[in-house]
Amino acid sequence: MSEKKPKKVFMDGPIPPEKIAKSIANHQSKTNIGAHSIFLGQVRADEIDGNIVQAIDYTAYEEMAEKVFHEIRESAFDQFDMTCCHIYHSLGQVKSGELCLFVFTSSAHRKIAIEACNYLVEEIKAKVPVFGKEIFEDETHQWKVNQ
Template sequence: MTIKKPKNVFIEGPISSDFIGNSIYKHQTKTSIGAHNIFLGQVRSDDIDGKKVAAIEYTAYEDMANQTFHNIREAAFEKFDLTCMHIYHSLGVVKAGEICLFVFVSSPRRKAVFEALEFIVEAIKADAPVFGKEIFEDASHQWKVNN
């Protein structure tokens, strides 16, 4: 038995619309798929005590996070009828308006992808050791907390 090493889900900087578009394109050869569903996390310019968030800088406990993403992936395949799924998360600085999380699930039928996507995104938010530093326009910062 070979032990599968978890894939690296991290991308340095924002996730580009080219990258996302290309991922969709690459699935055109997989003709058993009848439904895709995509979640895109975008950095929001929150207004906190009169200061605006200009960017989030992401760091992660990468080895543990990749293992966590791997476990979420295994659990999703177990629970839902998926053909494939992909997760990409940014590291480093992602400006407001840019994409920091890209989750892509595919299945023969639509019902599975609606349910799977929510399960996966919620699991990422709760379980992945990823840390976001919200950088304000005046260069001060605070640490983001998921709720």
């Protein structure tokens, strides 16, 4: 793996759609890119035991999580011929319908961008110490979930 400086992954609150649009726009000048793949994780308004999820409160062991995010990102660069890779994850409360995870990969060809994006999402879900607590209309009824 290369010795690149870790990038900041965590954002307070939901990921604004404008950030996604700006990320896409910022890549238009990179004419060696032929494909992008994007994964957007969104909080669902699941019904559990008759209660509807209103939000998820995300917490993490930030220093450890940032290190794991970096290792996963660098591993993806080692395995896939990507041009760019960006990952953002929410901390704090994210309401149902809002975005909590943004993974954006770029490559000369679509297959690589798609495979790298899928790899990153699966590795993040499996390895990063991020935790979510579901918040219901009835605050007394809460469950722990991962990401």
